[in-house]
Amino acid sequence: MQNAHSLPVVLALSGHDPCGGAGIQADIEAIQAQGCHPATAITCLTVQDSVRVHALFPVSSDLFLRQSRCVIEDLQPRVIKIGLISSRAIAEAIGELLTEIPEVPVVLDPVLHSGNGRPMSTVEFLQPLLPLCTLVTPNRKEARLLGGAEEMEACARALLREGAGSILITGADEAEADQVVNTLYDTNQTRHWRWPRLPGSYHGSGCTLASAIAARLALGETLATAVEQAQQYTFDSIEKACRPGHGQHLPRRIVI
Template sequence: MSAPRVLVIAGSDSGGGAGIQADIKAVTAFGCHAMTAITAITAQNTLGVSDMLVLEPALVVAQIDAVLTDIGADAIKIGMIGSPAIAEAVADRLSREDARVPLVFDPVMVATSGATLADEATIAAFERLMALATLVTPNLPELALLSPEGPEALATRARAAVLAKGGHGEGQRLIDRLVRVDGSSETWIDDRIETRHTHGTGCTLASAIAAGLAKGERLDATVAAARRYVRAAILAAPGLGRGSGPLGDPRRRALD
């Protein structure tokens, strides 16, 4: 029996907390096979990003080609893009027939540490990727840049569902809101978990959702399952580093 296949297009985090490393962990935890196309290599830890090398668009596309022409994919997740040229090249490649699968786009702009991971030109190039997406998962600062009018306007413009993540909001209640293209919506409200160990929450959530979609689950059901997983992973954080530490493995915590 073959496992559902998830292709992740994103940057590498040398500290293992976010990016491709977090994506692989989440996809694997949901019982899927993770494949990758790396867009950038970052030198980072829990304190921030100290250096970064953005790869050539042709090499990013070559990675995608290598995966799709042999193994194939049941869902795709896009995270850190790195440059407008990569955004355009990836959009061109994912417009082809063998990439017409559910696509989750996490419009990564700023790392948890505060490091900027997308300039204005790259953000402008996000439009083509959003147009290919099944779901776009901005946090509140990202949503403010992409659509000051709110998630409904973004869903209408992109013709994709939008999950507005409320982790950057104020107060002790965290509100996530899923807005579909038809205007219907669903809201999840939870108590905020007070911790500094939240590095990679956005990457983990988007990849967990992609894994659920790869298995053919409904969007609302997979969002709910992914949210539960992220909250459990925060509670299972191993407490590494002096800054924003990585999430833990809630499955391992359950065995301890």
């Protein structure tokens, strides 16, 4: 049995979702489920339920930096996962933080809109961070906004030119397709995965996937293996999802 003191640490920088479907709670559960220890710093407080996001309250960038640096100095995370960035000040703080630890891999989930279409962040906040990221995991809508093109490969190549290490474009937001196609792009190759589309609407699947990838990287897996294993975990979590409220289903990331 792995000793608790030897668990790899993943630092998640994300918003708080009080309904527990997405954000920092999704990160914590997904990271723990892979066998890693989740450390956290909150980027934004939200008012939301399983139906919609009502309000966003970005935290103080000074508080965020103090929390993050404190954790980094003590726990020395192997990977950093970034979620919701809802203010310029937090975006700049994250950029400052990442430049201090360039050896640590970074997974960015670019949360630009909520499930019901509310703007959550902007391309302007995210673009300066791309050269600091090992992997960026946009869905198709986010890829088009970030990459400035219609075709997915063109979007991915644009983001790679911006300096991102690799791009995983997910297809879960293309509701009319009977399969979810996820594609990993890097400078050398392209790899596709196809998954059956499950019925229903799910809150927090993107957070779950990105955090699981970050944790698998912290365990020492290659990027391609981490992406594949995290997709299987995310699919299983969605397949077991529950619906505790009146809106979207929530992935069951930890099943006891």
